[in-house]
Every structure is written in structure tokens, then in C-alpha cells.
Amino acid sequence: MPGIIGKKIGMTSIFAADGKNTACTVIEVSPNVVTQIRTEDVDGYFALQLAAGEKKEKNTAAGELGHFQKAGTGPKRVVVEYKDFERDQFKLGDTIGVDFFAEGEVISVVGTSKGKGFQGVVKRHHFAGIMQATHGQHNRLRAPGSIGAGSDPSRVFKGLRMAGQMGNVRAKIANLEVLKVDAEKNLVVVSGSVPGPKNGFVILEK
Amino acid sequence: MSTADKPMFFTVMNLIQYVEEQFTANAKVAEYPAFGAGDTITVYYQIREGEKVRTQFFKGVVLQRRGKGATETFTIRKMSGNIGVERIFMLNSPGIEKIEMNKKGSVRRARIFYQRDLTGKAARIKEKRM
Numbered sequence: 301m302p303g304i305i306g307k308k309i310g311m312t313s314i315f316a317a318d319g320k321n322t323a324c325t326v327i328e329v330s331p332n333v334v335t336q337i338r339t340e341d342v343d344g345y346f347a348l349q350l351a352a353g354e355k356k357e358k359n360t361a362a363g364e365l366g367h368f369q370k371a372g373t374g375p376k377r378v379v380v381e382y383k384d385f386e387r388d389q390f391k392l393g394d395t396i397g398v399d400f401f402a403e404g405e406v407i408s409v410v411g412t413s414k415g416k417g418f419q420g421v422v423k424r425h426h427f428a429g430i431m432q433a434t435h436g437q438h439n440r441l442r443a444p445g446s447i448g449a450g451s452d453p454s455r456v457f458k459g460l461r462m463a464g465q466m467g468n469v470r471a472k473i474a475n476l477e478v479l480k481v482d483a484e485k486n487l488v489v490v491s492g493s494v495p496g497p498k499n500g501f502v503i504l505e506k
Numbered sequence: 507m508s509t510a511d512k513p514m515f516f517t518v519m520n521l522i523q524y525v526e527e528q529f530t531a532n533a534k535v536a537e538y539p540a541f542g543a544g545d546t547i548t549v550y551y552q553i554r555e556g557e558k559v560r561t562q563f564f565k566g567v568v569l570q571r572r573g574k575g576a577t578e579t580f581t582i583r584k585m586s587g588n589i590g591v592e593r594i595f596m597l598n599s600p601g602i603e604k605i606e607m608n609k610k611g612s613v614r615r616a617r618i619f620y621q622r623d624l625t626g627k628a629a630r631i632k633e634k635r636m
Contacts (some may be wrong), residue, residue: 309521312576314530319554319601326525478528489525 301408302382303505304332304396305352306488308411310498314479324479327409327488327502330393335371335379342343348385350396353377354503378501398486401478401504408474411495411502415468420444425461471495472505522543530576532598541580543618544631545550549582549595550603561603564593567631569594570617571597583621590622610634 309326316322336349353376357365360375368375372393372410401407421427421444429442445461449457473494480489494502535568541547548565566584569592573579583590595602611631621629 312522312526312530314525314576315598315600319552319599321599326522328521383584401575480525482525482528485521487521487525489529 301505302329302348302384303380303410303503304329304350304400304484305378305380306330306496306502306504307353308496308498308500308502311493315461316479320485320501322491323493324489324491325409325476325494327490329398329400329433329488330485330486331397333371333376334390334392334396335368335373335375335376337390337392338381345383346387347381347383348390349379349381351376351379370443380503385470398481398483398488401488401506402483403478403481405478405506407476407490408472408505409476409502410470410472410505411500413467413469413471413495414497416466418464419461419466421461424463424466427461465484520575526576530598532600532602533602533603535597538547538605539607541568541571541607543570543616544613544634545607546609546611546631547582548606548608549593550605551595551599552601552603560628565608566591566593567611567613567618569619572617588625610636 306327306329309328311323312326313321313323330352332350332352334348335351338347338349340346351368351371351373355375355377357375360368365375370392388407408475416423420442420500422442427444430437430440430445433441433469438463444461447460447462473492476490476492478488479491481487490504496502539547541609545568546566547568548563550561550563552559553562564582564584569581569583571578571580576598579594580597581592581594583592585591609631610633612634613631621631
């Protein structure tokens with residue numbers, strides 16, 4: 301599936317034609333610039349490299365700057381590559397914008413989820429905790445409980461859910477409906493929520 | 507600068523407001539009387555039964571208005587017999603036909619949840635002198 305870069309603006313709600321109220325997320329999709337076209341001859345596969353988001357020249361490495369200049373554009377913050385664009389439809393330096401989406405379409409949105417830091421098992425994996433404070437319990441209301449049997453197998457199985465870093469990982473939400481497309485302000489309104497903070501970059505996959 | 511180099515950073519809130527004005531805002535809201543907590547109002551709203559649409563009304567005291575923009579709601583409470591009934595409406599809902607002001611109440615708070623604990627004479631709200 302092809303995807304393009306957008307920026308999460310925030311959430312609000314809109315009314316559908318039948319009067320039902322739907323929570324929705326507003327995503328700004330400024331025109332994405334095609335900064336490179338991968339070809340079978342050179343790279344062994346076909347793909348489009350897209351870039352979006354302003355970046356200052358002084359914060360850009362010279363090599364990177366040259367790469368963007370080849371496409372006739374300024375330095376960009378985010379670069380993605382997708383294979384499933386139609387061939388010969390776009391040239392180097394072309395832009396893809398909100399008109400890539402139509403109202404009613406179902407898309408996926410990829411982003412980096414909000415970081416929650418180091419969290420225990422109750423928040424991170426929805427464990428129940430110990431659920432009682434009496435009957436000899438002390439200091440273990442949110443403890444994970446047993447992590448396995450004893451001398452057989454004499455080890456803790458791999459992949460056992462434990463405390464650790466939560467959030468701040470790439471996350472994809474599928475089946476979001478495109479409710480509105482606004483070409484004037486380059487906005488796409490999708491149903492439901494998308495990963496990440498406001499002003500965070502997201503990828504909209506068709 | 508070409509169009510491709512248009513900055514991706516508008517002010518966040520402005521764009522949310524823009525979307526709300528474009529897609530959610532209900533022009534009828536301007537016609538509603540200015541009501542707040544303590545006022546008695548009647549809300550005429552449409553309910554859908556299969557294909558039929560009919561209008562029903564709900565009359566009661568406004569307990570609160572909360573939120574802003576497209577997500578603003580208000581809560582009305584009425585006594586049905588001796589059972590309190592509350593309903594929350596979305597201010598911008600297209601299902602609301604009209605709102606009538608019945609009584610302007612004089613209360614000191616923006617949210618009068620203490621009304622829930624009062625019955626009989628104590629639950630009366632003084633009318634505001636116009």
C-alpha cells in the first residue's frame with residue numbers, strides 16, 4: 301500500500317449525515333515532494349521516496365541538502381519510501397497532497413505512540429495486580445505474581461510480560477475512515493484516534 | 507518558494523477551529539437563546555424511528571454547559587414524577603430543532619449539581635429579574 305506523510309493537528313468531533321456524532325482526528329497533509337524514484341535498473345526495485353516537513357538549512361547535513369536540491373526542494377524533516385505507487389505517474393520533484401485521498405476511503409495511520417516511560421505490569425499489560433491489601437499482603441498491590449514454575453523448567457520463558465518501557469514505539473491503527481478532505485488548508489479528517497502527540501508526524505497508508 | 511515548500515506548521519488550534527467551523531458548526535446555534543445554568547429551557551429535538559422522524563421536547567433546568575467549539579454540550583434535568591431525569595445534548599447537534607427559554611434562573615454557580623440532592627421547596631430556583 302502507498303502512504304504519504306502528514307502531521308497530527310488534534311481531535312474534535314463531527315456529525316455524520318444521519319446525525320450521529322463521531323470522534324475524529326484532524327491531520328494536516330502538506331504536499332509531499334517526490335525526492336527520489338527507485339528503479340529496477342539502479343536499485344533493483346521500484347519505489348517512491350517522499351519527503352515533508354520544513355527544516356532549516358543550517359540544521360541539514362550537506363549531503364542531505366544536495367539530495368533535496370536534486371528534487372528542486374528545500375530540506376525536509378521526514379522521509380519515507382513506498383513501493384506501491386503507480387509507475388510513471390510521478391516525476392522527481394512532483395508533489396502529492398490531500399487529493400490523494402477521497403472521502404469515504406478506509407486508510408491506516410502509522411505514528412510513534414506517546415511515550416509512557418517505564419511502567420509496571422498493571423498499566424503496561426493490564427494485569428489485575430494482587431487485588432487485596434489484607435490477608436498477609438504487604439507492598440504488592442500492583443505486583444505481577446508468579447513468573448513461572450520451579451525447578452522444572454528452572455528458567456523464565458522468553459517473552460513473558462513484565463514491567464518496562466511503554467509507548468514511544470511505531471504503532472499502526474487500521475480501518476480509519478476518511479470523513480472529510482479539505483484541499484484549501486490541506487487537511488484530512490479521519491475517524492477515531494491516531495498514534496502520537498499533537499504536531500507529531502504520521503503516515504497515512506491507503 | 508514553490509507550493510511544496512509551504513510550511514507545515516500552522517498554529518494547531520486554528521486548524522481545529524477551522525475544521526469545526528467548516529464541518530461541525532450548526533448555523534442554528536446562533537438562533538438559540540443565550541442560556542446558562544439555572545435557566546429552564548425546552549429543547550425540541552428529532553428522534554428517528556426507522557424511517558419516520560418525529561419531534562419530541564425535553565423541558566427542564568440547565569445544570570451546566572461544558573466544553574467549547576464543536577464539542578460543547580449542555581445538561582438538562584427535569585423531575586419526572588419523583589424521579590430525576592437528566593439529558594445531555596450536544597449544542598451543535600443537527601437533531602435539535604429549537605430551544606425555548608422558559609425561565610431565567612438566578613444561581614451563583616456555573617454548574618449547579620447541588621440541585622440533584624435537593625427536592626421540594628429547597629429545589630426551587632429564584633427567577634432572575636429582567
